[in-house]
Amino acid sequence: MNGSGAEPLLTVEHVTKSFGGVQAMRDGSFDLKRGEVVAIVGGNGAGKSTLAKIVSGAHVPDSGRICIKGVEVSRADHSVSHMQACGIEVVYQDLALVPNMTAPYNLFLGRIPRKWGLFVDEKKMRKKTREVLEQLNVTTVQDLSQPISSMSGGQQQSIAIGRAIAWGSDIVILDEPTAALGPNETAEVERLVEDVRDQHGTSFILISHNLDQVRRLADRIIVTHHGVTSREFKRDEITSDRLVKAITLGE
Numbered sequence: 001m002n003g004s005g006a007e008p009l010l011t012v013e014h015v016t017k018s019f020g021g022v023q024a025m026r027d028g029s030f031d032l033k034r035g036e037v038v039a040i041v042g043g044n045g046a047g048k049s050t051l052a053k054i055v056s057g058a059h060v061p062d063s064g065r066i067c068i069k070g071v072e073v074s075r076a077d078h079s080v081s082h083m084q085a086c087g088i089e090v091v092y093q094d095l096a097l098v099p100n101m102t103a104p105y106n107l108f109l110g111r112i113p114r115k116w117g118l119f120v121d122e123k124k125m126r127k128k129t130r131e132v133l134e135q136l137n138v139t140t141v142q143d144l145s146q147p148i149s150s151m152s153g154g155q156q157q158s159i160a161i162g163r164a165i166a167w168g169s170d171i172v173i174l175d176e177p178t179a180a181l182g183p184n185e186t187a188e189v190e191r192l193v194e195d196v197r198d199q200h201g202t203s204f205i206l207i208s209h210n211l212d213q214v215r216r217l218a219d220r221i222i223v224t225h226h227g228v229t230s231r232e233f234k235r236d237e238i239t240s241d242r243l244v245k246a247i248t249l250g251e
């Protein structure tokens with residue numbers, strides 16, 4: 001599934017963001033369709049994270065428009081909780097997992113279910129965790145009573161992605177998802193992204209410095225250069241030369 005021809009799930013139009021005197025995002029525009037993987041690439045300081053944080057709600061843009069399923073997000077509404085309610089979740093590079101807690105606790109972070117409003121419903125948490133892992137075809141996590149720090153980097157990343165999609169999100173932002181992983185774990189995470197996209201129609205915004213990974217996963221690539229989304233490539237238009245030239249020169 002690559003969402004071609006479909007109505008965009010997300011439209012970002014001419015967003016800007018400054019921090020003091022620094023114009024981190026001068027003109028950011030792109031769209032994202034259902035079941036699409038769109039990569040955002042660019043050199044250091046090009047504005048990738050700022051753009052992603054505007055979409056996740058962590059930064060309110062100074063100007064520009066964001067529409068989700070055709071509905072504009074007002075500046076007053078623009079927040080992480082509103083974007084989550086609209087189906088947008090982020091998996092950060094540092095995963096934002098709690099290392100000494102189990103996979104079920106991490107999956108339910110901030111959403112711990114309680115029986116009679118009192119006792120933590122661990123049975124429900126374990127059941128949901130098993131379901132999520134099954135849905136993701138993650139078969140390597142056996143013991144859910146172990147702290148997550150005892151799992152491999154790839155397994156932890158699977159739990160983090162599982163958490164992002166477990167609550168019905170339509171769009172998952174992956175910020176350098178495999179920067180800290182070895183080749184096998186990277187392959188495991190890439191397979192997971194493709195499976196989730198194919199089986200659930202989830203859309204992904206992938207921020208990665210790994211251009212080989214970007215070329216493997218992305219249906220489209222947006223190049224940011226000095227705070228401007230300067231180029232867009234479709235999967236079949238991309239060559240390494242064109243991509244490197246666009247990243248370094250913005251053309």
Ligand SMILES: Nc1ncnc2c1ncn2[C@@H]1O[C@H](COP(=O)(O)OP(=O)(O)OP(=O)(O)O)[C@@H](O)[C@H]1O
Binds near residue numbers: 024042045051
């Ligand atoms: N909270 C902030 N306060 C001040 N300046 C910021 C802030 N966030 C980003 N910037 C600046 O905005 C510019 C764009 O940063 P951003 O993190 O978006 O780039 P990036 O493309 O993600 O870079 P990298 O690949 O190095 O992570 C940089 O000059 C950065 O120093």
